[in-house]
Amino acid sequence: LRVALVAFSTSSGTDDLRDLEGARRRVEAAAAGADLVLVSVHGGAEGRDHEHVPVGGESFLGEDRGDLREFARTVVEAGADLVIGHGPHVVRGMEVIRGRLVAYSLGNFATWGGMNLSGPNGLTLVLEVRLAPDGTFLSGRIHPARQVKPGGPRLDPSGEVIGRIRLLSREDFGDSAVTVSDDGAIAPPPAAPGA
Helix, strand or coil: CCEEEEEEECCCCCCECCCHHHHHHHHHHHHHCCCEEEEEEECCCCCHHHCCCCCCCEEECCEEEECHHHHHHHHHHHCCCEEEEECCCCECCEEEECCEEEECCEECCCCCCCCCCCHHHHEEEEEEEEECCCCCEEEEEEEEEEECCCCCEEECCCCHHHHHHHHHHHHHHHHHECEECCCCEEECCCCCCCC
16 A cells, blocks of 8 residues: 655645645645545643633644544545644544544653653654555554653553543544444444434
């Protein structure tokens, strides 16, 4: 399989996640030459007060950090098969859009030194994902981890991040949220009645 990776952020000199038409064109172009398209996005407000994915745009310290829900829908419609977010420094929920997995933030992972790693800021994970050849999300697993000072992830036998992802996914995305088992297995949401 040919796999394309396209990355977006709000930093100058990068593909801007706030330019939805530009993002659409970039992903469509990648999809034209690849079997699977993975999108990496660095956006959203930062810190423990920003674990939820709001409806509408986000800002942080006066900077426009984009509308991540709208961005995700735009790139999935354009051909993205998996969207992986980072930037808020905390984990966020996961949902399935048109059969494609969107993980809005995997939290801090490779940090060092001065980062705040207390409470939710220290939770992280390794995300394992199984996709069909056409990019449809089939299943996955959360491998729980935690950041430990001075930096770097360590596997977390307590699995705290699993419950956090389950809660955030349900609260933020309802019927489109992934299902999360106690052992970290993730799956697409159950089909709607009559679907």
